[in-house]
Amino acid sequence: MRKIIESTFITLDGCIGEPHVWGQPYWDDQHNDYNAKLAYDVDAMLLGRATYEGFKDAWTQRAGDPLADRFNALPKYVASRTLTGELEWNARLLEGDAAKAVADLKAQPGETIIKYGTGEFDRALLENKLVDEYHFWTYPVIAGGDGYRLGDGFDVTHLKLIDQTVFDSGIVVGVYAPK
Incomplete structure (x- = not known):
């Protein structure tokens, strides 16, 4: 059976919305290397509609970059109640x-x-x-505001820490599995 890994960016105050706003100052070589390792260890992507649309616009414009080429080449499966018909971007x-x-x-x-x-x-x-494994990338930033928070609307869910990586930028990636 295939395994599903979820990769999520999160601020110290739990915000997950708009990482392109608060996350960019931390996107360095360590960040890119970790992300590349994840991308090269999989054979498909699973996305919701909003992430699919945002990623498609962002990654297709970066063609020629090895990581972007990998993202663009991977088959993608998209969950949506509003999209219909054939989708772009593989x-x-x-x-x-x-x-x-x-x-x-x-x-x-x-x-x-x-x-x-x-x-x-x-x-x-x-x-x-x-989901078999969660990679929560905690950024050393407080986003404030009324943004969407990780876990909004979810029931209590216990996880176990199975690994962690600390970047020089202050990002801590906690890898968790269901308990």
Whole structure:
């Protein structure tokens, strides 16, 4: 069975929205190397609609960069209730119930799938115990404001720390598994 890894950027005050605003000062070689390792250890991406649209716009403009080329080449599976038809950027829409579609995807032959972005789609994945590993990138920044917070609307969920990486920039990536 395939494994799903979720990779999420988060501030010290729990904000996950708009990492392009608060995260960029910390995007250095260590950050890029860790992200590249994740990208090269998987054979597909799993995305919600908003992340798919944002990533497509950002990564397709960076063609020629080895990491961007990897992101652009990977097959993508997109959960959405609003997108229809054929998708761009080597992507396919997950049909029907998202949790069932992801469970079916995990049962197919293949390697690890990486999921980027955190939002409503995660509730279905969490409730159905479909994520095998979480990489929470905690940035040394307080975003403030009323942004979307990690875990908004979720039930209490216990995880166990299985690894951590500390970057010189102050980012700490905690790797967690379901308990």
